[in-house]
Amino acid sequence: MSTIPVGLVGVTGYTGMELARILSNHPSMKLVRVTSRAEAGKTLADIYPFLYGMELGALEITAPDVDDLEKNCRLVFLAVPHKTAMNIGGELYDRGVKVVDLSADFRIRDRETYEEWYKVDHTREDLLTKAVYGLPEFYRDKVREASLVANPGCYPTSAIVGLTPALAEGLIETDDIVIDSKSGASGAGRGAKVGSLFCEVADSFRAYGLTTHRHTPEIEQELSVAAGKDLTVSFNTHLLPIDRGILSTIYTKMKNGVTAEDVRSTYEKAYAAEQMIRVLPEGVLPETRWVRGTMFCDVGLVPDPRTGRLIILAAIDNLCRGASGQAVANANLMLGLDETEGLRMAPMMP
Template sequence: MSAGIPVGLVGVTGYAGMELARILSGHDSMELVRVTSRSDAGKKLSDIYPFLLDMPLGKLEITMPDVEDLAKSCKLVFLAVPHKTAMDIGGRLRDMGVKVVDLSADFRIRDREIYEQWYKVDHTREDLLPEAVYGLPEFYREKVRDAMIVANPGCYPTSAILALHPVLSEGVVETEGIVIDSKSGTSGAGRGAKVGTLFCEVHDSFKAYGLTTHRHTPEIEQELGVAAGESMTVSFNTHLLPIDRGILSTTYTNLKPGVSPQHVRTLFEKAYGNERWVRVFPEGSLPETRWVRGTMFCDIGFVVDQRTGRLIIVSAIDNLCRGASGQAVANANLMLGLDIEKGLEMAPFMP
């Protein structure tokens, strides 16, 4: 069997890097030829991820990040590094003609000033913002195919945008007063050791965090504004669940007068009836995080509260797969001319 398309991964030691290694270990059309980490350079990939022991990918040596070596060796590079770092490495790779899928926030926000307001750093590659494509394939699939830089969406925004896009784009809910109440597993906080995400701090507890200040807010408002055709302001509220992985978002909207539950269902089915990875649940059934664990699925259910006039939408994704690395692979598939589903047909981890 011939080797796959050579790709690289900068930042292999975090949870997103770990998930990318897991997915690419079974991808028959991409070959991971470079993995980098400043802290673990010189080790084999199986040294830090024993699940790759005795697998070909496990023998790959981790190296220091070297943009020129990545450009010579790879057709596409995944960046699983913090914001600010990504714009530098990604910009240089783009300048050398290498395709980039960036899992950070550096190219998601189209307005430089808004990015700098929320992330508190200067954006040094503003020139690339107009060409970077927001990598939510349900809405930007064709643009992703032709892109050199794809801004991989955040995990929370993926769950919120997919839930709201059909009803906002069709104008059946009010654009004011939307509340997005989201809960994430602890892997969403990253792999670095922090007191707030230690087992004893998280286990058997449940807390809110980042209220009114979460950095995914402008990304959500940007894309919902595209759907609605007007500027959007939403109340986005985040919570930490005592689970490893998964996001459940409950979104509260006000239905416009005369909109029936049947019409809402028609809009969701119209939007996602041909989308492999969005599953609209039948009436009386709502999503759970366990049914999407380790997959690309976004499960959506909704309830119309006739008493209050609210449409309540529930969406569930796996924050590491659909919310990060799996979505990155889907975007890379499109950029490299492959079937979008290549390497991503995974059943949920159960129980």
């Protein structure tokens, strides 16, 4: 079987780096175009030494060119900032090239909501109804038929996987949901910023973006679908002094009469067929190191009869499951491949 040629626009960030790592060993996809205006003319191994001696390392980085991408790629990954993605993604879509967009440009279905939170005009509103939200466990069939997939954000992936079974089965109250999330420093991107410097992050722990984080409307949009009604949640983010990983601790109120057995059976049934979601045994709580470098989302459940709360924990790798690995899973589905092809990776321990 011949490999399927794919491209990557925006290769120099952490998500681009992770995509290159994953695709370097993908059995059915071959990365044939990688683009960056700043690094054009270099090879991938020049900017990513871990690719030295590998075939992919010799691939030359070029400036983004829609004509060239259309000619040479069946699918293109976009690992570029919002606003940029809608423009090049729209052009590629118009030319019949399949697109997986890792930015936020097509995640929010309502244009006004997107513009309110991202402070830019959306120039391709016509594509908002055509884009499929790329969380495979909930939109798998739609992703298979899609030409444009909006790859979910990292925080939303953990929150949506964590909360959906409880909301869909009516186990919890829909008001006063608190999502308390912590991410490694790679979630801030690879750009040079004072807040991401080693001395600013190491040996510290801080909150940021309280009440204003841009993943909020994405989380509320998808949780509202699960609940069958509009939801407002309290979403709070923190920066951990680690490289990669997200742990979300979610506080909810159980409805009267809901038992610990109800909760566990609901989650185990909901995710029984899912290869990349692991509902951990009673008494075992997720850790970021158990999912590092993988597509796993580990879910822990702690019903608290004393307070009437259900505490849900979800851990993912923000770069793999929360970005690039999930993008590859979506591409697999769009290209008629097995969803987990190239993604059956064990955690990077310790």
